[in-house]
Amino acid sequence: MHRLQTLLLPRLKSCAALLALIGLTGVARAQEAAETVNRWGLGEPASDYGYRFTDLFWLITILVGVSFVLVLILIAIPVIRDRARPGHKASFDHGSSLHDKQVTTVISVITFLVLDAWVLVIAMQDLREAYWAYPDGDDEGVYEVQVLAQQWSWNFRAAGADGEFGTADDILSNSELVVPVGRPVSFQMTSKDVIHALFLPEMRMKKDVNPGDLNKAWFQANRSGDFTILCAELCGFAHYQMHGKLTVLEQDTFNEWEQEASKLALAAFDSEDTESQWAWDWEQ
Amino acid sequence: MRRPTLYVLLTACVAIAALSSFRGDEIVSEPSLAAEASLAPEEVEASSDEQAEVANDEPRHFRAPHNVNLFITEDDAVRAPGEDWFEQQAELFPGRYSYDESLADGEGGWVDKDGKYELRYDEEEEEAFYWRVLTKEELTIGRQDYVQFCASCHGFEGDGYGRSAQHLRPGPRNFQRAMFKFSKVTQALPSDEALKTLIRNGLDGTPMLAWDLSDQQLDGIIQYIKTLSEPETGWRDLFTEIGDVVEVGENPWVGKESEAVTAGEKVYHKNDCYACHPGYLAPPDLAALREAPEGTTFRDNLSYPAIKDSDYTVLDHQLKILPPDFTWHQLRAGTTPLDLFKTIAAGIKGAAMPQWKGAFPDEDIWAVAYYVHHLVTEYKDQPAKRSAFMNALRRDQ
Secondary structure (H helix, E strand, O other), X not given: OHHHHHHHHHHHHHHHHHHHHHHHHHHHHHHHHHHHOOOOOOOOOOEOOHHHHHHHHHHHHHHHHXXXXXXXXXXXXXXXXXXXXXXXXXXXXXXXXXXXXXXXXXXXXXXXXXXXXXHHXXXXXXXXXXXXXXXXXXXXXXXXXXXXXXXXXXXXXXXXXXXXXXXXXXXXXXXXXXXXXXXXXEEEEEEOOOOEEEEEHHHOEEEEEOEOOOEEEEEEEOOOEEEEEEEOOOOOHHHHHOEEEEEEEOHXXXXXXXXXXXXXXXHHOOOOOHHHOOOOOOOO | OOXXXXXXXXXXXXXXXXXXXXXXXXXXXXXXXXXXXXXXXXXXXXXXXXXXXXXXXXXXXXXXXXXXXXXXXXXXXXXXXXXXXXXXXXXXXXXXXXXXXXXXXXXXXXEEOOOOEEEEEEOOOOEEEEEEEEOHHHHHXXXXXXXXXXXXXXXXXXXXXXXXXXXXXXXXXXXXXXXXXXXXXXXXXXXXXXXHHHHHHOOOOOOOOOOOOOHHHHXXXXXXXXXXXXXXXXXXXXXXXXOXXXXXXXXXXXXXHHHHHHHHHHHHHXXXXXXXXXXXXXXXXXXXXXXXXXXXXXXXXXXXXOOEEEEEEEOOEEEEEOOOXXXXXXXXXXXXXXXXXXXXXXXXXXXXXXXXXXXXXXXXXXXXXHHHHHHHHHHOOOHHHHHHHHHHHHOOO
């Protein structure tokens, strides 16, 4: 330590200059990166319920951040106040007195009420009011999509113009999904082989997809554009390549698109090829 | 008993239990020693017989074998390219290949110093053929990579009935049939380079991903896949030709791309491309372009593709293929003019798309490539623009 001091202290100015230079370069590079691609924060959610996720994320981040700083300060006070110094011995305390126990209990209870209970209540509310509030099958305007995951891609099937699954005009696609804006999109999902998870980061939607099981999920997009489809469950070697494109279209464009996709599906339909027809009845 | 002794004994027990259960399992992850591999054949035969009995009433896709054999126990050989290829290689790698006039009953042939290629004289046919010699160690490594990366779709036996291949259209290739759609070679079988390019680039819009594997891994997998050909077919057929990657030549349209698009539109519609793919002209315009006599009618739904038979079967059903609408469907093997030129020139094996190289001058194929490229970039994934374009064609119908 002493040798380090003798080495650095005479060169204090140049050390500070060097550090400042490194810091500035870092800031400049971060700014450059932020200008080309927005890498900061989570981005604007593209679904109606997405704000719940974002809000909860920032609430937790801020609560944890504030608690972290608070705890550091509380540790720093006795470390500085009770340290050994000329004319003062370091003092020790095992915290075994009744008073200490009372203080500890009060702090724990407050922490639980403020941090855990608060977050828990909001999380339960979000699940009940949004994530698990699946649109009713009888509702008008629900766009239904069946998902068949596999190593390593997503197979989607929409009912097409006739609204029935398992018919010739079902819209089939691989790793690409087109949905309308402003209408609930409801998924029923299963897998051919191993566990996958359908993850739409901009929609703040993520749900496991299990073989031999039918999982549900839903979202409602609030703006049109191109978004990401990912797999969020390690599913084998090429898991990292299991991604796709989610396109959200305005209602008019979407209606036209759906008609055309149905016609092209009809053109491609081969009624004798029964093995390719994997739809199931939509479960209410 | 003293405590440390007890711990040592317990650990030993656990280790023995773990080891014995591991050895009982035939899925062994390490490429094992040759001695161990030579033990395998009897076990493998026994288990595959049992499997055949169990598997009969199970759907083919569900027959995920519980005892996957990862070892190849016999050396093998598959067809290699002909004289021309060796001449090229001799220039590329001086010193490795030499010409021996005494080989093949006096006809002469190339000798590979590394011993990977061999000229074998077939007495019945009185002809000599080059073979790629594959050692069992080499094949074992290929087999193990194949099982890790390919088997989930293409099946553990390479028959295209992997578990993830259920319901998949287009179906994954059955390597026993050695038929490849987008190999971009002009003759029957793709060369090693063509297969490597295909695996590296993947097939867009299908679960055939762009595989990020090393040269060595790819080579191992490709050589292993070749050995899956059924006897007398594919790479085991004496008379089969290994095709060269399609010759590209000079692009005559550099600097005049928009002219290429106009020319391509004409070539496309004059030469019946619209018999399978959509016609991108309204019927009156098409009739005018083709100088068709009055009253000529074209097929129904001219602006939609027409489904075609393919040579490929899945579960005894002959699959049909919808030729792509370039403004709508994802093209499989690239959308740059160069990629499109290669695909059109080489044709698509097993589908209704023939080889156009030789049937048309290269200039015309290039023009069509530019036209298709134009259709893709202008209209695909732009729903509003596309529907305006297509509706204009359909107005008179």
